[in-house]
Amino acid sequence: MGRHSCCYKQKLRKGLWSPEEDEKLLNYITKFGHGCWSSVPKQAGLQRCGKSCRLRWINYLRPDLKRGTFSQDEENLIVELHAVLGNRWSQIAAQLPGRTDNEIKNLWNSCLKKKLKQKGIDPVTHKPLSEVNNGGDDRDSVKSAKSSDKTSHHTCSKPSPALSDQRIPSPPPQAYTHQMKQEDDAAMGACISGNSTMMANSIHAVTRDYYDDDSFNPLQAMANYAPPDADIRIPSCSATVATSTSPWLALIGKSFGMNSELNLNPNNSTPMPSIITQSASSFLTSPVGFRPSMNTIQTESLAMNRFWDLGNSSSSSSNSNRSFIDNGAFSWGLTDCNLLDKEASSSVALMEAQNQIGGMKWAMDYSQSSSTLMEAVNLHNQTPQSLYNETNPDGSHFITTGTCSSLLWPQQNQLC
DNA sequence: AAGTGCTGCAACCGCTCTCTG
DNA sequence: ACAGAGAGCGGTTGCAGCACT
Numbered sequence: 001m002g003r004h005s006c007c008y009k010q011k012l013r014k015g016l017w018s019p020e021e022d023e024k025l026l027n028y029i030t031k032f033g034h035g036c037w038s039s040v041p042k043q044a045g046l047q048r049c050g051k052s053c054r055l056r057w058i059n060y061l062r063p064d065l066k067r068g069t070f071s072q073d074e075e076n077l078i079v080e081l082h083a084v085l086g087n088r089w090s091q092i093a094a095q096l097p098g099r100t101d102n103e104i105k106n107l108w109n110s111c112l113k114k115k116l117k118q119k120g121i122d123p124v125t126h127k128p129l130s131e132v133n134n135g136g137d138d139r140d141s142v143k144s145a146k147s148s149d150k151t152s153h154h155t156c157s158k159p160s161p162a163l164s165d166q167r168i169p170s171p172p173p174q175a176y177t178h179q180m181k182q183e184d185d186a187a188m189g190a191c192i193s194g195n196s197t198m199m200a201n202s203i204h205a206v207t208r209d210y211y212d213d214d215s216f217n218p219l220q221a222m223a224n225y226a227p228p229d230a231d232i233r234i235p236s237c238s239a240t241v242a243t244s245t246s247p248w249l250a251l252i253g254k255s256f257g258m259n260s261e262l263n264l265n266p267n268n269s270t271p272m273p274s275i276i277t278q279s280a281s282s283f284l285t286s287p288v289g290f291r292p293s294m295n296t297i298q299t300e301s302l303a304m305n306r307f308w309d310l311g312n313s314s315s316s317s318s319n320s321n322r323s324f325i326d327n328g329a330f331s332w333g334l335t336d337c338n339l340l341d342k343e344a345s346s347s348v349a350l351m352e353a354q355n356q357i358g359g360m361k362w363a364m365d366y367s368q369s370s371s372t373l374m375e376a377v378n379l380h381n382q383t384p385q386s387l388y389n390e391t392n393p394d395g396s397h398f399i400t401t402g403t404c405s406s407l408l409w410p411q412q413n414q415l416c
Numbered sequence: 417a418a419g420t421g422c423t424g425c426a427a428c429c430g431c432t433c434t435c436t437g
Numbered sequence: 438a439c440a441g442a443g444a445g446c447g448g449t450t451g452c453a454g455c456a457c458t
Contacts, residue, residue, distance in 0.1 A: 015451085016426070038443065054444075055427065090446060102426075105447075110424055 013047045017056055021046055025053055026061050059100045066098025070107055078104055079112060083126040 013021075028044035034057065037050035046053065070078075074096055081092045089101035089108075096104065113123040120129050 014428075016453095036443075050443080051429095051445095052427075058445095059426075087447065101446075106425060109448095 012041075012049050012052075014052070017060075021048070022056070022061060025056060029057060029061070059102050064098055065100065070099075074099070075107075075112060075115075078108065079116065079126075082108065082112075082123075 017025075024044050024046055025040070028040065032043070034040055034054070037054045040046075040050055040053045041048045044053070048056075077096065078092060081095055085091050087105075089105045093099050093101040093104050108123075116123040116126075117129065121127070122129050
């Protein structure tokens with residue numbers, strides 16, 4: 001416990017900021033920028049620590065802040081994002097222009113949690129409260145009940161860890177066998193072709209990689225493995241994707257862990273819960289991806305030998321074509337929903353699915369053809385790499401990489 | 417009018433990560 | 438490789454203002 005080290009050195013003001021202090025800070029940063037925060041208070045003539053100045057600027061003085069109450073759309077988006085990202089307030093805030101993480105965090109703790117509970121949804125797991133209570137582990141609810149018997153919200157104890165706090169451990173080293181690849185290929189193919197029986201297997205195939213259970217959440221994993229400055233984009237645009245035509249959506253819905261009873265039969269038109277549909281559809285119908293940091297790749301991703309695809313399904317009824325580019329870190333999901341559409345392909349001059357692996361950059365040029373063999377270029381040594389147009393059991397196609405696979409499966413030549 | 421409890425917001429605290437020397 | 442400083446994040450607390458008795 002104690003004050004930040006910089007505050008020990010001299011007697012610094014704490015507490016609320018006066019209008020004069022605000023003006024000094026605003027004037028200084030407007031003229032000179034903040035640069036090194038620790039030097040800001042001195043330069044600006046403030047008896048504050050740099051940390052306090054930074055916070056005041058970010059949460060209150062920044063000119064691009066949108067003040068005022070949150071709209072219903074914003075609240076909905078926060079709930080959706082929280083379901084995916086957990087208490088990653090800064091990442092949630094990144095999706096809401098003009099809003100700060102602190103603001104969103106306060107809104108969540110003071111308002112949205114209650115609203116969800118009133119709707120019978122557990123704010124931690126985003127599952128129905130009845131389900132959570134049955135599990136007997138609704139710690140947050142228990143605590144809330146206890147604290148409500150007392151005095152104020154301040155008596156709330158530390159909430160149970162959200163999904164985001166449950167860091168996904170590095171997967172155990174695992175040899176990648178021919179059989180496993182075949183299973184994965186079949187599973188992915190099934191995922192694409194909409195074969196319901198095989199799709200069930202595909203879920204298993206995807207999740208089995210790391211945890212031997214269905215709790216694995218690829219979106220959560222993506223967020224967890226992403227570096228703090230990662231460019232994770234979950235655009236708010238929300239095209240309608242019918243679950244009946246989008247097995248991949250069903251897969252992601254399952255992976256969200258929000259509805260374990262999700263019917264995976266693509267011919268079944270049972271609507272998904274709206275929160276899943278919206279989250280998943282917005283996720284899937286827009287370019288999504290992030291650039292893993294080198295550290296991430298070196299320390300975590302390269303230790304894996306299997307990865308998942310984060311592409312998006314076609315929003316049309318066609319689920320036959322799909323591109324996933326396995327590159328050893330994550331399969332980049334930069335495939336636009338129309339990318340493989342022939343008419344649209346010409347407009348996509350260069351859809352870059354670029355990543356860095358050990359200093360190599362990969363770029364996929366989709367401008368040549370949308371349905372035949374494509375070329376990937378290793379930018380590092382300019383070596384063309386082949387992409388293969390593969391055929392699903394039902395005759396539909398999907399695209400996968402050739403030589404790139406040696407990165408995905410580094411032990412390809414030493415298969416068990 | 418005074419006391420009490422509740423609420424929402426702003427700010428602080430401690431921790432972790434990253435950068436730099 | 439290591440230590441220290443800075444930046445950023447999420448959890449927590451302090452407090453002003455409001456509602457209610």
